Amino acid sequence: MNILIIGGGGREYGIAKKLREDERVEKLWALPGNGGMEELAECFPIKATDMEGVCGFAAEHPVDFAVVTPDDPLAMGMADRLRAMGIPCFGPSKAAARIEASKIFSKRLMEKYGIPTAKAAALDSLDAALRFVEENEPPMVVKADGLALGKGVFICRTRDEAEAACRELMEDRLFGESGSRVLIEEFLEGPEVSVLSFTDGRTIVPMVSSMDHKTAGEGGTGPNTGGMGVIAPNPFYTEAVAAECMERIFLPTIRAMELEGCPFSGCLYFGLMITKDGPKVIEYNCRFGDPEAQTVLPLMETSLLDAMLACEAGTLDGTPVAFSRRAVADVVLASGGYPGRYEKGKLITVPELDEGVCLVHAGTKRTEEGYVTAGGRVLNVVAVADTLPEAVEKAYANAERVTFDGVYMRRDIGRTALEIIARGDARCE
Numbered sequence: 001m002n003i004l005i006i007g008g009g010g011r012e013y014g015i016a017k018k019l020r021e022d023e024r025v026e027k028l029w030a031l032p033g034n035g036g037m038e039e040l041a042e043c044f045p046i047k048a049t050d051m052e053g054v055c056g057f058a059a060e061h062p063v064d065f066a067v068v069t070p071d072d073p074l075a076m077g078m079a080d081r082l083r084a085m086g087i088p089c090f091g092p093s094k095a096a097a098r099i100e101a102s103k104i105f106s107k108r109l110m111e112k113y114g115i116p117t118a119k120a121a122a123l124d125s126l127d128a129a130l131r132f133v134e135e136n137e138p139p140m141v142v143k144a145d146g147l148a149l150g151k152g153v154f155i156c157r158t159r160d161e162a163e164a165a166c167r168e169l170m171e172d173r174l175f176g177e178s179g180s181r182v183l184i185e186e187f188l189e190g191p192e193v194s195v196l197s198f199t200d201g202r203t204i205v206p207m208v209s210s211m212d213h214k215t216a217g218e219g220g221t222g223p224n225t226g227g228m229g230v231i232a233p234n235p236f237y238t239e240a241v242a243a244e245c246m247e248r249i250f251l252p253t254i255r256a257m258e259l260e261g262c263p264f265s266g267c268l269y270f271g272l273m274i275t276k277d278g279p280k281v282i283e284y285n286c287r288f289g290d291p292e293a294q295t296v297l298p299l300m301e302t303s304l305l306d307a308m309l310a311c312e313a314g315t316l317d318g319t320p321v322a323f324s325r326r327a328v329a330d331v332v333l334a335s336g337g338y339p340g341r342y343e344k345g346k347l348i349t350v351p352e353l354d355e356g357v358c359l360v361h362a363g364t365k366r367t368e369e370g371y372v373t374a375g376g377r378v379l380n381v382v383a384v385a386d387t388l389p390e391a392v393e394k395a396y397a398n399a400e401r402v403t404f405d406g407v408y409m410r411r412d413i414g415r416t417a418l419e420i421i422a423r424g425d426a427r428c429e
């Protein structure tokens with residue numbers, strides 16, 4: 001089979017690596033891919049958001065199956081366009097991608113179908129938003145309705161902070177049209193869990209749970225990033241929590257999407273918070289997370305290709321999907337300054353890595369001298385081991401050996417999870 005992957009980060013590297021394990025995969029193309037991905041796929045410099053470029057490429061090549069992973073092309077309707085060309089796809093339709101692309105759409109969906117989430121108000125003018133801030137007690141969370149590179153969420157401890165957030169989004173248009181409407185919601189507390197799932201619109205199969213570390217600084221400080229590291233499984237996601245999520249969140253969500261006339265197929269990502277009142281949805285993503293994908297896929301024991309084909313064919317019920325009970329830690333190596341300004345083109349020294357450790361390329365470029373940095377998140381050091389403490393130790397031992405000028409990593413990936421395991425408060429699945 002010839003497969004076209006649309007995207008070019010660590011997530012797409014992780015997907016390409018997993019697909020390469022399948023003997024049925026012949027050609028693998030990536031648009032645009034990245035420097036390191038050239039080991040796994042033929043990469044062409046066509047942006048994932050270049051609808052005409054991607055569809056033109058697909059028309060000229062014998063593509064049997066396409067995998068669309070980033071949010072923007074899905075929200076633009078790239079999966080619909082490829083399907084209309086007769087190319088089956090892993091990824092939701094434009095209508096289903098609204099579950100991520102519009103926070104107001106997803107909030108209304110959850111309210112209508114009784115799916116547990118934070119109480120919220122949708123505001124479509126700055127005046128209305130400021131009035132809401134005046135009339136409600138902080139803390140509150142201000143969110144841009146549309147896509148904002150994961151940066152459109154402001155946790156506001158005071159009314160002044162909330163007002164400033166509304167002004168940045170709605171007046172200064174920090175994220176353009178994404179801020180034409182905002183959602184202001186109650187502040188929830190509790191540990192966070194990410195659950196990626198395969199779904200064909202009727203059947204849903206969760207993957208191993210994980211814990212992202214979103215802020216640039218240690219201990220949840222500093223600006224939000226796309227994710228500085230992940231561990232899996234997440235010790236807060238006990239079997240009892242998993243069962244409750246399936247019954248109250250996962251199944252109701254895919255049923256709701258079906259009833260709304262936009263069944264979801266592909267990877268549905270649940271961003272959950274385990275509150276004292278039970279698990280609640282913080283956000284949905286219409287795609288694999290990055291770095292969650294490259295963290296959980298190494299634990300997949302069955303064929304990723306089969307699962308993806310089944311999501312598109314509507315045959316997920318009856319398709320074996322299994323994950324190992326081992327543990328993974330993923331430490332992101334970023335360019336100094338990320339998520340703010342950073343320099344590119346720094347030469348990367350890649351040492352020998354231990355068994356069970358994979359270097360996932362995210363923002364790299366291949367040059368005659370070797371790989372150089374080409375993005376904010378440059379590499380992921382992904383270590384698989386029997387237990388989480390071993391995986392974390394192994395990931396850091398190997399991460400220390402990879403060097404480039406200005407390299408930055410958080411030193412506390414997995415720390416909260418390890419404390420929980422050490423205290424015996426929650427058990428892994």
Ligand code: AMP
Pocket residue numbers: 118141150153155185186187188189192214271282283
């Ligand atoms: P999101 O992009 O919606 O996942 O939000 C980014 C981060 O903001 C989440 O991972 C949470 O840590 C935090 N967050 C979002 N919504 C809330 C909320 N209602 N209460 C507390 N924290 C939140």
Ligand code: GLY
Pocket residue numbers: 150212226227285288289290291292
């Ligand atoms: N790591 C969070 C995301 O992919 O949205």
